[in-house]
Amino acid sequence: MSRSVNHVASRARRKKILKRTKGYFGKRKNVWTVAKNTWEKGQQYAYRDRKNKKRAFRSLWITRINAGVREHGLSYSAFIGLLGKKGVQLNRKTLADLAMNQPQAFKAIVDLVK
Numbered sequence: 001m002s003r004s005v006n007h008v009a010s011r012a013r014r015k016k017i018l019k020r021t022k023g024y025f026g027k028r029k030n031v032w033t034v035a036k037n038t039w040e041k042g043q044q045y046a047y048r049d050r051k052n053k054k055r056a057f058r059s060l061w062i063t064r065i066n067a068g069v070r071e072h073g074l075s076y077s078a079f080i081g082l083l084g085k086k087g088v089q090l091n092r093k094t095l096a097d098l099a100m101n102q103p104q105a106f107k108a109i110v111d112l113v114k
Contacts, residue, residue, distance in 0.1 A: 061096035068099030072110045082113040 066076035
């Protein structure tokens with residue numbers, strides 16, 4: 001009996017990866033093994049950097065809050081501590097947005113916790 005290889009499925013699998021690597025440079029777009037390795041590595045970077053993006057944004061928010069709070073004579077850590085004691089339930093993303101775009105509203109929050 002002859003050997004059955006199901007070439008339709010294996011070719012479809014390869015075409016799927018090669019379609020995803022369209023636009024890459026050189027052999028990365030059209031040589032199966034290179035394209036597969038490149039795509040898999042890209043998926044690893046994407047997974048890792050979805051986590052790092054959250055870290056980077058939190059750091060940015062903290063920096064913006066700190067800059068806004070120092071104008072009113074407080075440090076970031078003191079401000080966050082006072083927020084907790086007063087029971088103000090605003091997250092860092094919102095506080096950073098207020099510090100950047102609505103300084104009057106942010107000043108009101110700082111005055112509230114002082």
